Amino acid sequence: METRDKRINELLEELNKANEQLKTEKTERQRAEAETAALLKGTQAVLEYKDFAESARKIFDACKDIIGATAGYVALLTPDGSENEVLFLEAGGMPCTVDPDLPMPIRGLREVSYRTGKAVYDNDFGNSAWMDFMPDGHVQLNNVMFSPLILDEKAVGLIGLANKQGDFTDRDANLALAFGKYAAIALRNSRARELLEIHEMKLQSIVDTAADAIITIDGSQKIIYWNKASEKIFGYSEPEALNKDISIIIPERYRQRHIEGVKRVTQTGHSDLIGKTFEMSGLRRNGEEFPVELSLAKWKAKEDDYFTGIIRDITERKEAQEQIRRAKDDLEVLVQVRTSELSKAIAQMQESNNDLLRQKEISDKITKDDKIIKIALLISLSHDSFKEKLRMILDALFIFSHTSYQSKGCIFICGEKTKTLQMAACHGFSKGMASMCHNLPYAKCLCWLSSTKKVVLSSDCNEVKNTSTPEDPTGHVHYCVPIMSSTGLLGVMSIYIKAGNERNDADEELLMSIAHVLAGLIQLNNEIRILEMDRAESVTTLAAGISHEINNPLSFIKSSISTFNKYLVKIESFIRHSQISPTPESLSEKQIEAIPKDKILDMVSMMNNKINSSNRGIERIAEVVNGLKQFSHLNRAEIMDVDINKCIDETLSILITETCKVNVVTKYSELPPYSCEPRSINQCFYHILDNAIQSTKNIGNIIITTLHMCPIDEVHGEAIQIKICDDGIGMSEETLKRAFTPFFTTREVGSGKGLGLSIVAGIIKRHNGKINIESRVGKGTSVTIDLPLEQSPFLTHS
Secondary structure, rough: HHOOOOHHHHHHHHHHHHHHHHHHHHHHHHHHHHHHHHHHHHHHHHHHOOOHHHHHHHHHHHHHHHHHOOOOEEEEOOOOOOOOEEEEEOOOOOOOOOOOOOOOOOOOOHHHHHHHHHOOEEEOOOHHHHHOOOOOOOOOOOOOEEEEEEOOEEEEEEEEOOOOOOOOOOOOHHHHEEEEEEEHHHHHHHHHHHHHHHHHHHHHHOOOOOOOOEEEEEOOOOOEOHHHHHHHHHHOOOHHHOOOOOHHOOHHHHHHHHHHHHHHHHOOOOOOEOOEEEEEEEEEEOOOEEEEEEEEEEEEEEOOOEHHHHHHHOHHHHHHHHHHHHHHHHHHHHHHHHHHHHHHHHHHHHHOOOHHHHHHHHHHHHHHHHHHHHHHHHHHHHOHHHHHHHHHHHHHHHHHOOOOOEEEEEEEEEEOOOOOOEEEEOOOHHHHHHHHHEEEEOOOOOOHOOOOOOOOOOOOOOOOOOOOOOOEEEOOOOOEEEEEEEEEEEEEEEEEEEOOOOOOOOHHHHHHHHHHHHHHHHHHHHHHHHHHHHHHHHHHHHHHHHHHHHHHHHHHHHHHHHHHHHHHHHHHHHHHOOOOOOOOOHHHHHHHHOOOOOHHHHHHHHHHHHHHHHHHHHHHHHHHHHHHHHHOOOOOOOOOEEHHHHHHHHHHHHHOOOOOOOOEEEEEEOOEEEEOHHHHHHHHHHHHHHHHHOOOOOOOOOEEEEEEEOOOOOOOOEEEEEEEEEEEOOHHHHHOOOOOOOOOOOOOOOOOOHHHHHHHHHHHHOOHHHHHHHHEEOOOEEEEEEEEEOOOHHHHOO
């Protein structure tokens, strides 16, 4: 009996153990099923949601619920790898007063997860060293887990979980790591989708703006793509063309051949036309045939064949080719006619040997003269110095010229202020002769007479007899050729000729041609010198004005700092006198009463006023420096598009200072961009506005108006007009006539060199524009500038 009871107890114990094992297995199976279901939810979130934030939220919720956490978030790593960017945060109903805009730097336990790429957790987080990194007001955290999002073997974000009932386990870590992989896949899909959408938009933009027709058909010859250029070229809108047979744009005589070709390519996969460009005819909607150029490509999608063609309308090209062909035919006929006429002329020339020889001599002479002139032109366009160019042209004249010239001559340039001829280059002169003729005052010599009469003279004229020189006691024989421009005399060229040779028209014509080349070279050099002088004068004027504008606020700031020091010394004296201790609680009532509070408050108020005034001075300095930077267009000497209204404002910011009381009124119109040299245009506005300010004595009114003028006819195209009017002292008729003359000025000596308006006129001319000045004494001045929008030949060449 006792043995049976014992056995029954043993069986009951085994039965209990089996029941417990069954319960454990059931619990484990239920948990595994729940985990599987949660993982399936994560998979569905990856597949169902396009937006990463939505899929990440679903994955996080599934992960949080299955692990049993009550709080957490999903974050992505910033591009520089220094912080987390939180997508969303679940506080689990716990209070949190942390500013959500505060940065979340990568540190603490989450730094370990980022660095190792593993899920990490701490079940006693509230008492761990990690708490040192938490900001005040953060949700209370009992336990914490972080699982990274891994892309391309690099952590790009993480899932954070917290406050689980009980402890996090390694099983939880593995689950969180799996959900992190789902989130990483969702992130990759989202980024790939965004990139694909961007590429599709770029491709669509390119196709929509293409000038050529781009058409795609399927294997059944139906049109499935039709861009905007196709509408323009063939006349069918996109709805009219889609799903239509491609034969609607193929002339009838080519349709059967097209069908057979497509069928052959579909069956064999080979075509001689695929990947090549060839010409054929197209058919417009109105039935008109026209020549096209076609590039054809074949591609597959799954098992279906597609063909894409790029079609260009070459009607204009064909018409141009036909015109060239006709011109060539006409030219051949003309050549034949001219050849026949030339043959007759040659036959006539052969009738007289004397005539033939004379014609040959004339031809040789013209050829040699042309060669000299071309060489002179090439030298004038070289990068050598001005005087070196003059010397080289003179040398070339003697090297390639006729035998009637001596190897001796020189070039004089008129002095700017004194009535002298200054030698700029010579050939064949001794040192003594070059020194003697270096600077000749106007006198009765052949060179002076030539410059006075402005005609070519030679030593055989009766109006003057050349004086002898120590080297040439019999008197020298030479041509004197004036170097003229539209503005007057620029210099004289003197060429010595051999004794016994008489003056002739051919020599004179050659020398006049060389003088024209020299005139252009001298005039260009004069313009360059004027520009350099103007640049130096402008820099000096700007430097003086900017120095004044900056020194005034600097002086005030320096004075304010000195005042601060005085007040600080007084305040320190009050503090020491009252024996104020470091802590206010230790002051006695008598000590507090002894503090001269009113005086200290007054001093503090004065110091605040000084600080505010100093800040205004600093702002003025910054404004002046920024204005100068914008005005000068540093490193912008090239041609570029500018806003003319903005250029005027930049110039005004330089000229209108605190001491200038001029009232400026701007009436701007909306202007198109203007292609120009920005620094040159700013230089124009600077000179005109500076003259206006000077004319009004710094207290008058200036009105600036800009207009966009539409074309009146074929000659007068679009233009920008700038009108600057002042109510200053104005100009007399005589002054107005000389306004653009270099070095002419009405200002006091030392106040200006008179280069401003001459520079303005040159710049406007280079920009193919026009400038006009109207002025009356006591009534003010009006300057009108017209700048055509079509770029000038000068700028295009530059």
